Amino acid sequence: MRITAIESSVVALPFSMGGPHPLFAGQPWDRLEILLVRVETEEGLVGWGEAFGHAAIPATKAALDTIVAPLVVGRDARDINAITRQVLHGVHLLGRNGPFVYAFSGIEIALWDLLGKRSGQPLWRLLSGSAPDPAGLDAYASLLSYGGDLELVARNTADARAQGYRHVKLHELTREAVLAAKAAAPDAAIMLDVNCAWTPPVARDMAASLARDGLAWLEEPVWPPEDSAGLASLRRFGIPLTAGENTAGLFGFRALMEAGAIDIAQPSVTKLGGIGEMLQVIALARAHGVEVVPHCPYFGPGFVATVHIAAAQVERPLIEVLWLEMEANPFDPWVRVRDGKVEVPTAPGLGCDPDPAVLARYRRAAPTRIEARRAA
Structure with missing residues (x-):
């Protein structure tokens, strides 16, 4: 189950909170932003993950798109433990707690979603x-x-x-x-x-x-x-x-x-x-x-x-x-x-895929896509 592509995208959802919107890391916070990670396999399965997040999204997304995703595309999606060990060791000089670990977290969640979908079992x-x-x-x-x-x-x-x-x-x-x-x-x-x-x-x-x-x-x-x-x-x-x-x-x-x-x-x-x-x-x-x-x-x-x-x-x-x-x-x-x-979903994997209409309406920019190189 080779990983053929990883996409990152951000949706920004307006919200109210029962009071004035605060600053978050010095920035006005009136949109709930989600950094979504979409992992595709050669079988046509798609897994979804989420990488932290909030005001850290620009840094996390940069780490994901430029370093972490390229380390993962082309790998066997079932090999979660080996991917985790090799990727986190590969980026450990860049920080053991921060954007690179956050970025991998999103991919790893998507790999579990794929594992559940492939086996027909919910994550729980x-x-x-x-x-x-x-x-x-x-x-x-x-x-x-x-x-x-x-x-x-x-x-x-x-x-x-x-x-x-x-x-x-x-x-x-x-x-x-x-x-x-x-x-x-x-x-x-x-x-x-x-x-x-x-x-x-x-x-x-x-x-x-x-x-x-x-x-x-x-x-x-x-x-x-x-x-x-x-x-x-x-x-x-x-x-x-x-x-x-x-x-x-x-x-x-x-x-x-x-x-x-x-x-x-x-x-x-x-x-x-x-x-x-x-x-x-x-x-x-x-x-x-x-x-x-x-x-x-x-x-x-x-x-x-x-x-x-x-x-x-x-x-x-x-x-x-x-x-x-x-x-x-x-x-x-x-x-x-x-x-x-x-409620706890009961469908395979995470048990829920995002509504494409809502993604399209609230997506902040076009997704960034990293694809595996095709064999010559």
Whole structure:
């Protein structure tokens, strides 16, 4: 099953978020952009993947189109482990956590989609999972940042609870925001993600102030994110600690776990290297008694792949869904939440291909196509 071509394309989906659009990495953020990876084989099968993402798309797409895709075209699509080892080793001097790994993540997800389609099995079954609950997996509303506006925090928390979410995550920096959310939805679990805002001394002071507020978890409280000892120093305050979206691969997670720094691991399939690396992190977490809640604020194949992985491999799956309303999405309805639940596709592979009409309408530019050289 030789890979004959790899295409990259970007769709930009307008969205509303219950408040003013923020800046993302210094840029206005009013479109949800998805970097799609399309892998074709000589059998005529097509697999879809997603590479991280958001403001990093120009760098990730350049790495994909110029370096990573040319290393993969012409290979046997079934040989996922060998491709992973050789490609990631081939680009390791270019960075073990960044655009080149993100780019390969998109290809690797597409290879699993192809494997499922070729075998006629959904991804969750390939991953040794039993049939998922038809009602779906629990999701949590991941609110965007409202810049400390407590009225917006309270209103959106209440709205999320009214839509069936029993877990709500804030992207704020104050205890007052936590208390506003708890007052707005007293029966919801509230989590706080500060995106590595604090040095360890400040983080310890904040954790002490939050210790009796009943947070379900405190996410990435320490800067820099690789300071596992600094993160571990917060464990004494009794708030469950989570991290992982900025962690480089299996050994990065091993360092966090061996330091006793986290209660919950948050690997991200579009950043980590794909599904295979994700499975290794889950196995490592299981061995260390660490829970897994994947990081997946995406709305394409990366999100769908995460749903399959969680259904098959995570004991208490909980799926992150950004609290926003898209004008359209090429992967509807599988990226939508109903009554706080996300459905798991049952068709082969990822179980859903994008709607070509939606792709055409929201595609930002013509796809870039890398083809295998034909034998002379």
